[in-house]
Amino acid sequence: MERRKPSVLLHVCCGPCSTAVIERLRGKFDLTLFFANANLHPREEYERRLEAARHVAARYEIPLVVADDDHGAWLEAVQGLEWEKEGGARCDICFQVRLEETAREAESRGMDWFTTTLSISPHKNAKRISEIGRRATMNRKVRFLDENFRKREGFRRSVKLSREMGLYRQDYCGCEFSMNRLS
Numbered sequence: 001m002e003r004r005k006p007s008v009l010l011h012v013c014c015g016p017c018s019t020a021v022i023e024r025l026r027g028k029f030d031l032t033l034f035f036a037n038a039n040l041h042p043r044e045e046y047e048r049r050l051e052a053a054r055h056v057a058a059r060y061e062i063p064l065v066v067a068d069d070d071h072g073a074w075l076e077a078v079q080g081l082e083w084e085k086e087g088g089a090r091c092d093i094c095f096q097v098r099l100e101e102t103a104r105e106a107e108s109r110g111m112d113w114f115t116t117t118l119s120i121s122p123h124k125n126a127k128r129i130s131e132i133g134r135r136a137t138m139n140r141k142v143r144f145l146d147e148n149f150r151k152r153e154g155f156r157r158s159v160k161l162s163r164e165m166g167l168y169r170q171d172y173c174g175c176e177f178s179m180n181r182l183s
Contacts, residue, residue: 005030008145009065009106011098011116013037015052016162016169020154021117022060023161029113033057036067036101038074039094041176049174052167059165067101074175082177087125090177095132103136103144115145120154123173 008029012018018033025031035053040046046069057064077097081090099116106114116133119126126148133144162169172178 006112007032007109009034009102009109009111009114011036011102011114011118012053012056012064013098013117013121013174014049014170015054015056015165015167017117017120017158018053018056019161019165019167020157021115021120021149022056022062023157024149024154025115026060026062031062032109032111033062033064034067034102034105034114035064036098036105037174038067038070038097040069040174041071041179045170045174045179048168049170052162055165055167065105067105078175078177084177086173086178087123090175091124091173092128092132094175095129096136099129099133099136099144103140103142107140107142111142113143113145115147117149119147120149120158122150122155126150 006029008025009032010021012033012035022031035050040049054064074097078090078093081093084090095118102114118124119129130146133146137144
């Protein structure tokens with residue numbers, strides 16, 4: 001009798017970052033992708049990243065769940081932190097909002113685990129993401145798969161795969177505050 005693979009809800013920040021993470025997890029886990037990124041701005045950016053996530057989901061034949069896009073609620077959550085430097089308290093709140101939403105969704109679906117592609121980025125603090133992910137499991141019947149996907153050349157692999165697939169690769173974190181720092 002074949003053993004059932006444990007289920008994982010994978011929070012996908014964007015299509016490119018998900019590629020190498022999917023490669024790493026799909027043999028061990030029954031994956032479902034979760035696009036929960038109310039931080040993304042402007043709307044065109046949200047749509048471009050969602051389309052890349054859809055492309056990856058179709059390519060790997062993995063279900064994709066799209067969360068409600070409540071940018072207003074996200075803005076309320078980070079209110080007062082607009083001028084924080086990138087990687088500071090605003091980013092921690094942004095990670096918290098998205099990982100708690102992922103934990104709730106995973107629990108509501110009766111899944112075993114949840115995790116995130118966020119830790120693959122060299123621009124993100126994997127240790128902070130790990131702490132926030134573990135905290136999101138408090139009083140829940142789901143576990144956080146705590147893995148730094150940047151290790152073992154994860155980011156480099158995601159860049160290679162996303163180029164091969166012709167995926168849109170963004171040049172800023174995603175929120176209007178990080179976008180404003182580019183100009």
